[in-house]
Amino acid sequence: MSVIESFPRVRALKLPRADGFVPWIVPLVILGVWQLACATGFVSSRVLPAPSDVALAGWKLTVSGELGRNIWVSFWRASIGFMIGGSIGFAFGLANGLSQLAGKLTDTTLQMVRNIPHLALIPLVILWFGIDETAKLFLVALGVFFPVYLNTLHGIRTVDPQLIEMGRIYGMTNGELFTRVIFPGALPSIFVGLRFALGIMWLTLIVAETIAASSGLGYMAMQAREFMLVDVVVLSILIYALLGKLADSASRALERLTLAWHPAFRKP
Amino acid sequence: MQEALRFRVPEAELIDRPDYVKQARRLWQGSEVGARGLALTIRGLRKSFGDHEVLRGIDVCIPAGQFVAIVGKSGCGKSTLLRLIAGLESIDSGSVSFGSEARPEDARVMFQEPRLLPWARVLANVEVGLGRGRKSADARARAERALTEVGLAEKRGQWPAVLSGGQKQRVALARALVSHPRLLAFDEPLGALDALTRITMQRLLERVWRDQGFTAILVTHDVSEAIALADRVLLLEDGRIARDIHIDIKRPRKRGSADLAALEGSILGELLRGGDERST
Numbered sequence A: 001m002s003v004i005e006s007f008p009r010v011r012a013l014k015l016p017r018a019d020g021f022v023p024w025i026v027p028l029v030i031l032g033v034w035q036l037a038c039a040t041g042f043v044s045s046r047v048l049p050a051p052s053d054v055a056l057a058g059w060k061l062t063v064s065g066e067l068g069r070n071i072w073v074s075f076w077r078a079s080i081g082f083m084i085g086g087s088i089g090f091a092f093g094l095a096n097g098l099s100q101l102a103g104k105l106t107d108t109t110l111q112m113v114r115n116i117p118h119l120a121l122i123p124l125v126i127l128w129f130g131i132d133e134t135a136k137l138f139l140v141a142l143g144v145f146f147p148v149y150l151n152t153l154h155g156i157r158t159v160d161p162q163l164i165e166m167g168r169i170y171g172m173t174n175g176e177l178f179t180r181v182i183f184p185g186a187l188p189s190i191f192v193g194l195r196f197a198l199g200i201m202w203l204t205l206i207v208a209e210t211i212a213a214s215s216g217l218g219y220m221a222m223q224a225r226e227f228m229l230v231d232v233v234v235l236s237i238l239i240y241a242l243l244g245k246l247a248d249s250a251s252r253a254l255e256r257l258t259l260a261w262h263p264a265f266r267k268p
Numbered sequence B: 001m002q003e004a005l006r007f008r009v010p011e012a013e014l015i016d017r018p019d020y021v022k023q024a025r026r027l028w029q030g031s032e033v034g035a036r037g038l039a040l041t042i043r044g045l046r047k048s049f050g051d052h053e054v055l056r057g058i059d060v061c062i063p064a065g066q067f068v069a070i071v072g073k074s075g076c077g078k079s080t081l082l083r084l085i086a087g088l089e090s091i092d093s094g095s096v097s098f099g100s101e102a103r104p105e106d107a108r109v110m111f112q113e114p115r116l117l118p119w120a121r122v123l124a125n126v127e128v129g130l131g132r133g134r135k136s137a138d139a140r141a142r143a144e145r146a147l148t149e150v151g152l153a154e155k156r157g158q159w160p161a162v163l164s165g166g167q168k169q170r171v172a173l174a175r176a177l178v179s180h181p182r183l184l185a186f187d188e189p190l191g192a193l194d195a196l197t198r199i200t201m202q203r204l205l206e207r208v209w210r211d212q213g214f215t216a217i218l219v220t221h222d223v224s225e226a227i228a229l230a231d232r233v234l235l236l237e238d239g240r241i242a243r244d245i246h247i248d249i250k251r252p253r254k255r256g257s258a259d260l261a262a263l264e265g266s267i268l269g270e271l272l273r274g275g276d277e278r279s280t
């Protein structure tokens, strides 16, 4: 991601003011072609409803309050699960990166657990927690844990040892060494973990909600499938895409804010 | 020519310092900072890594305020010696002692790499050099003064990534200078710079050394650099100090002058010949 962004953009493409509009050209063209294909009957509305139909379904569900409620439920699950899994992963990453003893004690175990695809645990999780909120939170937290853990650990272990030596020479205490050298040095890698985790967070939630839930976007899509409401199914998928994009943009903004020193993130 | 070369046994006694050092010292003592050179005595210093004995008994006495250059073949233990002096490695046997009570801030090292924190602005990087004095009220002002000293005051708000190699080294120098060290050790600080920048940096080093009167220990590959800057050149060979050469050429030294060139030729000869003789 960052490598491509760091290339200077081609001068000729840089029309004034149109810059922010350029990335939206392709989605809009696709939308237009899609609408046209449905309107001309080239694609049956039972296979793929027209964008206008999807928008209409969205409007209806918004008015009835169902859409807002389901989005909120999904968003709540995603963020709580993310916070739980992310903070545990971060804590383990810090502990194992900073302390050899902690690393020796837990790293091997964690690496073994990592090799189990967390979605394979769904049957077990349903047995344990039923289709309760806990089940979804558990799965999301588990999915988020590993990318955050691994990248935090990697980030801390790969901080330039010469900089650490420099910090010691200049009399930094352990606390200062952490806040001024180790943590900032590990931050780019932590962000990589964060963005991986966000992707896994949505994926886990979609799967968990379609299989075992009585509310949320995934549940809404499954309900719609039973009643053959293709437009609602497509709507849920689009909303998932939008939420994913939103989370990604938020993490990018945070990245740009905190990694301003990094040549790859400097504003052109 | 030969008068310029005075060989000494490693057990060197105190030599009298050139006048300008005394002058600089007097000036400096008059100022509020009061940084003076730190004398350094090394006795029977040995260091091995595994089976490999890198230093086999170094004996040297460096008087306060002297500028000493250490030259030698690659891998002969120059960096190791410097790291031992700076307390970055443990000593196997022997001793390194300073002439008087020394605080940690009194001895500073500068490496070949600038080792700036990429996520801290230039000024904040210089403040790192204050050590425990970082939290004092005048920390910022002192950092700014050090930055001005190396001629980079206008870069104070920049990220290190946008600086050139020479500028980064100057920031590293400011960081080393900001605590007014009494001993400054350089491990090939100019090794990665181009020839012109090198010369500018050498002048800068000489100037701050004369202004502040600290004891300077410069490890370098470059014999001409050693001769241009140092009062004394130590030739490290087989883990010992093989030659101790005092350079009595007046400062400011003219680069490319016949004196310097002749001296450089003879030291280079020593370096090359010395290795051959010893191995037979």
Ligand SMILES: Nc1ncnc2c1ncn2[C@@H]1O[C@H](COP(=O)(O)OP(=O)(O)OP(=O)(O)O)[C@@H](O)[C@H]1O
Residues within 6 Å of the ligand: B049, B054, B072, B073, B074, B075, B076, B077, B078, B079, B080, B081, B221
């Ligand atoms: N931490 C270490 N562990 C093992 N061996 C080491 C270590 N540090 C240095 N050595 C060895 O000690 C010897 C001297 O190394 P040193 O870095 O002091 O050489 P140098 O004179 O500075 O060389 P150069 O001019 O190339 O920088 C080398 O043979 C090196 O392999």
Ligand SMILES: [Mg+2]
Residues within 6 Å of the ligand: B078, B079, B080, B187
């Ligand atoms: Mg070296």
